[in-house]
Amino acid sequence: MEGRLKGKRALITGASAGIGRAIAEAFVAQGADVFITARTDEAGARAVIEIAERLEQRASFMLMDAESCSVNALFEKAHADIGPIDILVNNPAFITRTPFLELSGDEYERTLAVNLRFPFFATQRFAKDCIARKQGGSIINISSVSAFKAVSRMSAYQASKAALSMLTRSCALELAPYGIRVNTLSPGLTATNGNANQWRDAPELWQNRKKEIPMQRAGIPSDMTGAAILLASDESSWMTGADLVIDGGHSCI
Template identity: 80%
Template sequence: MNGRLRGKRALITGASSGIGRAIAEAFITEGADVFITARTDEAAAREVLEFAARQGQRASLTLMEATSVCIEALFDEAHAAIGPIDVLVNNPAFITRTPFLELSNDEYEQTLAVNLRFPFFATQRFAKNCIARGQGGSVINISSVSAFRAVSRLSAYQASKAALSMLTRSCAVELAPHGVRVNTISPGLTATGGNASQWRDAPAIWQERKKHIPLQRAGIPSDMAGAAILLASDDSSWMTGADLVIDGGHSAI
């Protein structure tokens, strides 16, 4: 790595595993200090802190529920731990595979609270802090190809991700005069803890899904890390409102 994020400080949510962890470790390797959040798996999150220590970077963590956290307090805690935040990675995720006709109000509300409400207000707080400092910043929203490719049993999740993708574009336009860039990464079929019931427990289903991917494999969390580095770095200083689709070519067909 070549230190493209040297001197930057990032707040990365949902970073104890999967895509969030891959991004956190990639940022650390590129020279960033990180403040990460996790919902319950403190042991796994602390492995990220240990990785940072070995790389000579600062890192800190807090456990939080995206549905109930005080966002202002979260940013205050991050600032106290590593300094003012330059990069925000909105990666909290909740998914339910309940059929549309059976989806409960509670499932719907939790999906929207985690996947849309939290990124909305985290981005708002981040932008206010950047403006107060008189400096720009980068927001990276982790969406999904589910934002524009419909499948059954994912109605609330897909609606929330579609809304998140539009939130990116809206914020990109409104925050551009302040130097705050807002972009999206939309992963395709990716093996994470959230879908282990498929790739680990139902390999036949997983193999069938992979047949439709031109690059002939599912993604892994680290496949998203390079795009996140780009969006966090000054190399993307003229990018905002973009959606980087990383899906092995699936959306091309």
């Protein structure tokens, strides 16, 4: 099916590579106009914009660091470039793999600022805009199976993702009367830039991790796009507060 997001406008953070980029490209293919953000990868962001422009859809981007970016400035630029936003994908991520007993305050604070504080206030701004327009909307929080499946050396990341998953449920409850849906997408082990030190540089470790997955393979970013399109589209109009886990069955163990 094509055109499932035709006429929609999506803001997707962290979308120059990995899962965010795959979602942005999938949304464009389904007819959405997109505004994306990247921290430093301007080339990756421009590649997404070029795809949209070839399809004669509006697209723009902004370089920003989720730790320090003004949410209001982000939304104002998005509105100016593509119009009022119908879909928000909260996908900024910061991962630290420091042992718990060695984790510094700076690492902890940055992890929460990027993974939780920014999505919190982006969701708040998006919801206020939707309410002012008297229109509903869809928010997709990109969490992780790490929110509920412990892994060593990732305590700050896992705590932030667990909090983000609960933020989904809290916001889904409060925003439902306004027609604003809030759902979570939780990927499992997926080959992205964030874990390239494993799948690219430590293939034996990566192979061992894949053996723990019932479907016997790690995910790739495009594995997440079908669920993201569903959550963004009107096909999930009675779906809020849900957590779609996409992990090859790993969380069954």
